[in-house]
Amino acid sequence: MSADLLQVRDLRVSFGRRTAWFRPRSARRAEDFVAVDGVSLTVAPDEIVGVVGESGSGKTTVARAIVGLVRPDSGAVLLDGVPVGPVGRRTTAQQRTAQMVFQDPRSSLSPRMTVAAIIDEAWRTHPSAAPSGDRTAALHRLLDDVGLDASVAGQRAAELSGGQCQRVSIARALAVRPRLLVCDEAVSALDVSVQAQILRLLVDLRERHHLAMLFISHDLGVVHQIADRIAVMRRGVVVEEGQATDVLGAPRHEYTRSLLDAALELSGTDPRE
Ligand SMILES: Nc1ncnc2c1ncn2[C@@H]1O[C@H](COP(=O)(O)OP(=O)(O)OP(=O)(O)O)[C@@H](O)[C@H]1O
Numbered sequence: 488m489s490a491d492l493l494q495v496r497d498l499r500v501s502f503g504r505r506t507a508w509f510r511p512r513s514a515r516r517a518e519d520f521v522a523v524d525g526v527s528l529t530v531a532p533d534e535i536v537g538v539v540g541e542s543g544s545g546k547t548t549v550a551r552a553i554v555g556l557v558r559p560d561s562g563a564v565l566l567d568g569v570p571v572g573p574v575g576r577r578t579t580a581q582q583r584t585a586q587m588v589f590q591d592p593r594s595s596l597s598p599r600m601t602v603a604a605i606i607d608e609a610w611r612t613h614p615s616a617a618p619s620g621d622r623t624a625a626l627h628r629l630l631d632d633v634g635l636d637a638s639v640a641g642q643r644a645a646e647l648s649g650g651q652c653q654r655v656s657i658a659r660a661l662a663v664r665p666r667l668l669v670c671d672e673a674v675s676a677l678d679v680s681v682q683a684q685i686l687r688l689l690v691d692l693r694e695r696h697h698l699a700m701l702f703i704s705h706d707l708g709v710v711h712q713i714a715d716r717i718a719v720m721r722r723g724v725v726v727e728e729g730q731a732t733d734v735l736g737a738p739r740h741e742y743t744r745s746l747l748d749a750a751l752e753l754s755g756t757d758p759r760e
């Protein structure tokens with residue numbers, strides 16, 4: 488059995504040009520748009536792997552395939568060495584293993600639900616992860632884990648700041664005791680100072696809970712702060728992959744160099760600093 492928690496093997500995902508609510512896979516046509524074209528990735532337990540690439544390079548599509556929200560044309564997603572299908576075909580344990588944290592914390596939480604109800608919903612979806620004892624105490628422990636005060640429990644998502652909402656999203660993911668967080672642009676919608684706080688929280692959580700992460704971002708500076716290894720995607724393909732220090736310090740692919748130059752030009756500071 489492989490030591491990797493996540494393996495993505497030669498994943499290919501295409502989307503139909505025409506909208507149809509149902510189209511069997513056999514009806515996929517040559518003009519379908521190939522968003523992910525043979526991507527392979529691994530994430531070991533406790534490891535944070537960054538995925539960078541320009542808009543439209545297929546990062547979100549890979550993330551959605553990993554958590555089972557997108558059905559690949561071919562290739563495989565393996566958790567603990569076991570191939571897993573879309574959500575409906577996964578065992579509850581497999582569904583719990585990989586949890587996603589989305590970009591916009593406001594739209595990924597129901598604004599009218601209280602924080603307590605949001606977490607309770609996660610426990611109802613995965614009863615095997617629900618606390619057997621005092622739920623309120625467990626809720627407060629969970630909030631404390633993500634740096635939120637217990638008083639937030641009764642507040643509605645709409646009343647919280649962007650940073651607080653993202654902490655709630657992370658708490659919701661943690662509620663089902665995952666082993667892998669798939670963070671898709673999880674700090675991109677936040678102010679720079681809040682970004683830094685959430686990145687620190689994620690690094691902290693990795694240590695406290697032995698979590699692995701696939702951390703997707705278009706921002707090289709952000710990925711540099713958190714990732715052990717980095718995969719660079721372009722047009723549905725991983726063009727370069729390696730230790731973060733190597734990929735950013737001595738990029739082999741011209742596209743990685745152009746991403747670094749663009750980041751430098753945009754911010755005026757070197758993303759590796
Ligand atoms: N459900 C869909 N239907 C049709 N095309 C899609 C769908 N989802 C993604 N695509 C297309 O697939 C390509 C890759 O999209 P994806 O969202 O994975 O890119 P991304 O790297 O996450 O970009 P961004 O940095 O903007 O989030 C894009 O061209 C996008 O338009």
Ligand SMILES: [Mg+2]
Nearest residue numbers: 546547548672
């Ligand atoms: Mg995306």
